[in-house]
Amino acid sequence: MDAFSYRGGCLNCDDLPAAELASQVGTPCYVYSRAAIEQQYRTLTDAFAEADPLICYSVKANGNLAVLELLRGLGSGFDIVSGGELFRVRHIGADPSTVVFAGVGKTDREIREALDAGILMFNAESSSELAAINRVAADLGTTARVALRLNPDVDPQTHHYITTGKKENKFGIDFETAAGIVARITDYPHVRLVGYHGHIGSQVTDPKPHAESLGKLIEFANQCAPANSEIEYINIGGGFGIDYQPGQAVPPSAFAKLLVPVIREAGKKLILEPGRYIAGNSGILLTRVVHVKRSGGRRFIVCDAAMTDLIRPSLYDAYHAVWPVLSDAPFEENGCGPADVVGPVCESGDFLAKGRHLPDVQQGDLLAVFSAGAYGFAMSSNYNARTRAAEVLVDGDTYRVVRRRESYEDLIQQELP
């Protein structure tokens, strides 16, 4: 996490002291580093350079327009899962021929919008969806490019909530069913089958499951060639893990080492859909301590950020490092007592960290919640009528508020008398 480092007793984002940012923008506040996003994108593309993949950044991880614009500028395409995400990428002028559309429940409206936009392809997840794509494409007098999303039944060894390629998961189509669909592909004359897709899960820290999945996808592609078209693309999704704690992740080069020779041998175009890898460690959440209380023998540090701002700890028991913004001994737990870092939301499940060894923080102190750039703001909500946080993009020693903090008026804007 080079972008976020302690200098002279204060956490900096690039060349900006986080304490300064917090006093100017307020808290809770998401802070993203432009340099870190660029570095992550480049590290991934460099690692896979020999395969010359199409990188489709997964918008769901962090869909802020400034982040999307930055990635578009770097040459990224986009992986979307809804009409709303399509709207976002169109808004920043993404090249539609770099956009792929996944998700198990695409509606006719979303399919129509994507066809109108001219996206590269749908990742179709059922025969019912293929029929819908075929019907809408026929209505529009066009042909839709489609990759079938396969369920390779591979265990990515990650949290079961973010495992997506096991046979019990709702995603994709098992090989037997998919083979039946490919055999009858001419039943869908407005669909052109151009690829196979398989995303096995998120925060994957071992390249072997990805290699297993790719092997299965290619074997399937070799056995099941559609009658009326050619399989050009293999999309292995995203899932590249990051360090929430030091030493957890392996670099993209370790994935590339196993995957690139296989895809080159197969002679297919590779698509990658990284989300967390690009955004996760490119952002932090800044929060201020509202109260410190002791009860039942525990120390509770109550912050102004909550599960409504960062739900991953509550939802997945996810670990995010937390440390005071002002600190002469960053991450030095010796001599620190245990504490639960919690928010003000009326749920016992509202916590950012549990049982952490933290210094003796006081009311008004600032804390940083690390590795919060992906699935942070994107999963935030207004529960308890809480206004959602501001988002800031830092560029060297300057910053830009890229989403203003919500106001109380924002909370009621959509409601009718």
Ligand SMILES: Cc1ncc(COP(=O)(O)O)c(C=O)c1O
């Ligand atoms: C189809 C698909 N592609 C890509 C991603 C991005 O995953 P990650 O952020 O782990 O790279 C996801 C995440 O859920 C996904 O479902």
